[in-house]
Amino acid sequence: MGRYTLRRLLQLVPVFLGTTFIVYFLVWGLSDDPFAGKCGQRACSASYVAEMTQRYNLDDPLIVQYLKYLGSLLTGDFGQTFSGTEVSTLIANAYPITIKLALVAVAIEAVIGIAAGVLTGLRGRGFVDNLVLVSTLVLIALPVFVTGLVLRQVLGVELGWIRPSVPNNPTIGQLFIPGLVLGSLSMAYIARLTRTSLVENKRADFVRTAVAKGLPRRRVVGVHMLRNSLIPVVTFLGYDIGALMGGAILTEGVFNIRGIGGLVFRGIQQQDTATVVGIVALLVIVFLLANLIVDLLYAVLDPRIRYD
Amino acid sequence: MTDAAPAVRAAGAAEPEEVEGVEAVGGLWADGWAQLRRRPLFWVSSALIVVLLLMALFPSLFTSVDPRAADLSLSGADPSPDAIFGRDLQGRDIYARAIHGAAPTLTVGLLASLGTVVVGAIAGLVAGFRSGWSDGLISRIAEIFAGLPFILGGIVILTTFNRPGQIVGEVRIVTQVVLTIVVLSWPLAMRIMRAAALEATQQDYVKAARALGAGPWRIVTRHILPNTLAPVLVFATIQFGVFIGAEAALSFLGIGLRDPVVSWGVMISEAQERVADIPQSLFFPAAFLVVAVLAFVMLGDAVRDAFDPRGR
Numbered sequence: 001m002g003r004y005t006l007r008r009l010l011q012l013v014p015v016f017l018g019t020t021f022i023v024y025f026l027v028w029g030l031s032d033d034p035f036a037g038k039c040g041q042r043a044c045s046a047s048y049v050a051e052m053t054q055r056y057n058l059d060d061p062l063i064v065q066y067l068k069y070l071g072s073l074l075t076g077d078f079g080q081t082f083s084g085t086e087v088s089t090l091i092a093n094a095y096p097i098t099i100k101l102a103l104v105a106v107a108i109e110a111v112i113g114i115a116a117g118v119l120t121g122l123r124g125r126g127f128v129d130n131l132v133l134v135s136t137l138v139l140i141a142l143p144v145f146v147t148g149l150v151l152r153q154v155l156g157v158e159l160g161w162i163r164p165s166v167p168n169n170p171t172i173g174q175l176f177i178p179g180l181v182l183g184s185l186s187m188a189y190i191a192r193l194t195r196t197s198l199v200e201n202k203r204a205d206f207v208r209t210a211v212a213k214g215l216p217r218r219r220v221v222g223v224h225m226l227r228n229s230l231i232p233v234v235t236f237l238g239y240d241i242g243a244l245m246g247g248a249i250l251t252e253g254v255f256n257i258r259g260i261g262g263l264v265f266r267g268i269q270q271q272d273t274a275t276v277v278g279i280v281a282l283l284v285i286v287f288l289l290a291n292l293i294v295d296l297l298y299a300v301l302d303p304r305i306r307y308d
Numbered sequence: 309m310t311d312a313a314p315a316v317r318a319a320g321a322a323e324p325e326e327v328e329g330v331e332a333v334g335g336l337w338a339d340g341w342a343q344l345r346r347r348p349l350f351w352v353s354s355a356l357i358v359v360l361l362l363m364a365l366f367p368s369l370f371t372s373v374d375p376r377a378a379d380l381s382l383s384g385a386d387p388s389p390d391a392i393f394g395r396d397l398q399g400r401d402i403y404a405r406a407i408h409g410a411a412p413t414l415t416v417g418l419l420a421s422l423g424t425v426v427v428g429a430i431a432g433l434v435a436g437f438r439s440g441w442s443d444g445l446i447s448r449i450a451e452i453f454a455g456l457p458f459i460l461g462g463i464v465i466l467t468t469f470n471r472p473g474q475i476v477g478e479v480r481i482v483t484q485v486v487l488t489i490v491v492l493s494w495p496l497a498m499r500i501m502r503a504a505a506l507e508a509t510q511q512d513y514v515k516a517a518r519a520l521g522a523g524p525w526r527i528v529t530r531h532i533l534p535n536t537l538a539p540v541l542v543f544a545t546i547q548f549g550v551f552i553g554a555e556a557a558l559s560f561l562g563i564g565l566r567d568p569v570v571s572w573g574v575m576i577s578e579a580q581e582r583v584a585d586i587p588q589s590l591f592f593p594a595a596f597l598v599v600a601v602l603a604f605v606m607l608g609d610a611v612r613d614a615f616d617p618r619g620r
Binding site (some may be wrong): 023138254 | 452464467598
């Protein structure tokens with residue numbers, strides 16, 4: 001297990017370098033004039049250009065720029081935006097909101113998804129099964145931004161049940177509907193995954209043995225079937241947390257949540273390159289680590305899986 | 309634009325050949341086709357896809373109104389016999405725009421899933437068949453691209469090549485969106501193909517072919533490819549729907565297709581500011597989009613059930 005973890009951690013290094021270099025190259029290397037439009041209608045003053053060139057090492061070849069940036073990144077310095085704000089301050093303000101939103105979304109999708117999956121998986125073919133199957137299909141087909149726009153319009157503007165624009169320091173309750181929207185796609189996948197996995201385990205030998213031993217149905221389902229069937233679901237949830245922490249740009253845009261997605265989108269619109277590269281680097285690390293943890297967790301949950 | 313259901317076509321085309329090659333009554337393809345024919349889901353989604361294709365190829369069958377003709381005095385008009393879905397903020401006919409929006413959307417979906425499958429399948433075949441260092445190299449490269457979250461990567465790539473608000477031509481923007489989707493999605497197809505190729509390489513028939521002196525090219529094209537194609541084609545069908553949604557999401561953010569192009573994502577993007585006043589300009593393109601994605605996801609579902617032997 002220790003050697004496996006080490007090997008996986010080492011494998012993360014080239015992936016991290018490659019991803020951040022691609023993004024660095026795209027935002028810094030491909031723009032012919034980094035100061036275009038930075039100073040309104042006029043050209044930027046020589047002193048401003050000189051200061052920014054020095055701050056971002058623009059005189060160096062791209063690869064040297066990148067290495068210098070990487071060096072300061074590894075010491076925890078995310079750099080500054082063009083206007084001089086520390087990027088780390090921006091991230092520290094925005095990231096808790098995104099994490100909160102991701103956790104709300106995962107909680108909602110886990111509860112509803114697993115409940116729907118168990119309901120249909122235990123019952124087998126029938127009306128409820130078909131109903132859930134069709135609803136998961138519809139959920140998969142509904143783009144997140146359409147669900148978001150419709151719910152914001154109906155619940156927020158017409159019925160007035162929620163605020164169409166989420167305030168600066170949102171509570172869990174205010175993030176409920178955005179979380180529901182964000183998690184709607186994965187909810188469908190979880191329901192299907194739970195159902196398939198339950199149906200598979202229903203005929204497994206250990207379930208037959210448990211029934212033959214005379215255990216009450218409640219215990220057979222709750223302990224023997226669910227625990228084994230939920231292993232793939234739990235791993236899916238883990239991947240999803242990693243993905244949602246970096247993928248909430250659309251939901252945050254629709255509900256005007258001031259999280260990391262909005263920050264990176266504004267950064268790109270205003271061509272604030274330092275913000276963009278910094279956030280992408282952070283999100284890539286979060287994503288890769290989340291995947292690693294899930295893979296390790298897999299072995300803990302299921303003793304049949306051994307890495308080594 | 310003619311090949312909407314690659315898996316189904318391929319199934320039909322490959323059927324006789326496979327039947328000859330295998331001694332049993334039917335090969336995987338014939339078997340899968342027989343299964344597929346019995347699923348109502350397959351027929352419903354195929355019918356929807358045929359209608360969508362007609363819309364994309366011959367929009368004049370459905371409407372004779374110019375989708376770009378704007379009449380500001382009719383801005384936001386309610387549905388009426390004159391324009392059955394009503395009019396948008398610019399006074400354009402929403403029905404005509406929704407019909408004409410099918411072509412760019414489906415083009416992006418088709419080209420993106422073709423590109424993803426071709427790039428991913430070739431990379432996966434090489435990685436799975438050669439193994440060793442080329443497998444390691446390709447897998448690491450794929451991990452780099454898979455490490456970029458989709459929307460984030462799409463925003464970075466598309467805004468690098470087009471400044472926000474820049475006006476670009478129709479062909480250029482469609483090409484850019486397709487390439488962006490391919491660049492960010494090929495690792496998925498590559499993984500599926502690699503796993504299938506690794507499995508196939510270990511099979512006795514491949515060893516037998518090798519013992520008979522077949523070269524690597526012959527082994528790959530005659531033995532491995534036909535036996536690994538099914539999972540990738542199933543993936544392509546489902547991804548077709550997913551990519552239609554992805555195109556709409558990028559257009560919604562204002563970085564994908566844009567104004568001179570009429571697509572459902574563009575329409576939704578334009579509608580979002582005025583949802584309260586002109587709800588029909590959001591509702592109709594969204595409904596078309598959902599139905600289109602649904603059709604392809606349902607088809608993919610049915611095809612997977614039929615062609616994935618493990619699912620039976």
